[in-house]
């Protein structure tokens with residue numbers, strides 16, 4: 001089937017071998033938090049900050065050992081180059097508060113990532129699910145003790161990110177997302193943003209190695225319980241990032257449903273060396289459903305591939321479903337991302353671009369449609385085979401569920 005597919009793609013102007021080779025080199029940063037419903041290991045408390053997991057499927061990882069075992073199992077079904085995305089709340093054995101976290105609290109994760117042969121580790125300060133989220137605010141809080149606590153936390157995280165980069169010999173993306181906002185009409189939209197700006201300035205004034213740590217800021221339009229106003233809005237962070245030479249992270253659940261992150265990627269590529277992504281699937285709101293092989297995901301992958309931006313766009317996953325087997329959720333989402341990248345790699349972009357430049361929109365439409373009928377599935381199956389990733393992950397995950405998860 002693959003040999004036949006290879007011929008059909010060749011006739012369409014696409015080299016499937018080159019696509020397969022490229023695909024396995026594109027890193028995807030897989031989030032640790034699908035395994036435990038974003039609870040973390042530091043006892044911070046129930047999930048807060050406008051994000052929610054729903055469902056009570058059996059087998060949630062309750063501790064570091066279980067989470068590691070689940071990650072190891074789930075990652076074994078994920079083809080391609082993988083990185084691990086951690087939150088600060090996954091500190092191991094920390095008996096101090098989050099502003100005092102140190103690299104040593106993450107040494108076990110480094111050991112684990114090396115054991116699994118991962119390409120790198122990415123990191124996120126955790127500014128939710130904690131007693132110091134006061135009145136829903138963190139870095140923009142009017143309470144100086146609160147604001148300073150979270151500034152210290154982010155500074156501590158920069159050190160940890162630097163440590164990850166040194167240990168793994170690759171950059172570490174440190175992504176800042178805060179839940180700050182208001183449920184109802186605010187009286188002052190400016191001052192909280194000025195306080196956030198001041199906090200970010202203080203964090204970035206810390207002496208860290210910009211070659212090692214890529215700092216990103218993640219905007220959001222609204223959250224549950226924070227419907228009327230978000231301090232870290234898109235305009236705020238894009239301007240902050242541009243002026244301070246840091247990176248924007250686009251989460252495709254964080255915009256109005258009629259706005260597309262696929263269109264924002266090339267807009268940012270015109271100005272930035274790097275663009276970070278949180279790939280998720282919002283159903284009617286930022287619901288963080290498992291990523292599936294859908295049109296917008298294909299469009300996102302196309303923008304990465306056809307702009308030769310596989311090294312500029314840092315792809316990370318961000319979904320959490322507690323209503324189905326969590327390992328299966330993890331694998332399905334990661335494979336969907338890889339599928340979309342392969343799909344994009346199997347398009348003759350140069351020819352299509354020429355048609356656009358020549359204003360031959362008739363042929364452009366026809367050729368784009370033709371590409372959709374090509375035997376994509378056969379190439380995908382070949383990729384899985386070469387990567388040693390079983391097509392049928394469900395049966396093995398079911399067996400693991402029986403042996404391990406149901407006993408929890």
Ligand code: RNT
Pocket residue numbers: 033038051124177218220251278286318
């Ligand atoms: C929340 C943001 C944020 C979190 C993770 C856990 O809306 O998307 O990125 O989902 O950091």
Ligand code: ZN
Pocket residue numbers: 177218251278318
């Ligand atoms: Zn996100």
